[in-house]
Amino acid sequence: GAVVSQHPSWVICKSGTSVKIECRSLDFQATTMFWYRQFPKQSLMLMATSNEGSKATYEQGVEKDKFLINHASLTLSTLTVTSAHPEDSSFYICSARGGQGAMEQYFGPGTRLTVT
């Protein structure tokens, strides 16, 4: 089946620094990638949708200048949390979707971010 990797699996950073998370589709071309965030005991919440070569579309309430998303190739999307604060501590997970009409989304294992 389709495999999506995510790196790092966990990261601790200091307040004010930036953190980059990578999401890669290993065995298929992902025309669309999605970034989700999950707070404790809550459901996965979509942050943004990115299509290869285009600007990401952010969900309401998600600051695009804080959560920078780049989808430069069909196998790689990155999420950069800029000037991280403790309230950004969360679980971030990406998913990837293949070609036209494909409904299935394949998920990475997620990244646990802790901002101290």
Add this chain to the structure above:
Amino acid sequence: ILNVEQSPQSLHVQEGDSTNFTCSFPSSNFYALHWYRWETAKSPEALFVMTLNGDEKKKGRISATLNTKEGYSYLYIKGSQPEDSATYLCALLSGTSYGKLTFGQGTILTVHP
């Protein structure tokens, strides 16, 4: 804002028991319903994508049904095994195949040997 609800939030069963849980969703603008199985420290694994009212899908001991008119889907596990312990997520795809997924909170299943 779409509201996808799953019940129960958690479930403990004994090995060999059969179990089922529910995903409720708004039936308007329905396109598809996804079920995922998510083990700790792993990627959510796609189980089923269901699109048609009355759909029933099966994968080994796991099956799912769909009622789009009343807005619910059931996931059944027959003869639960400890390795079935995981969080089971449902997600609604609304509008089109290019739409976004709205997730429920999940049902945490623990199967005791």
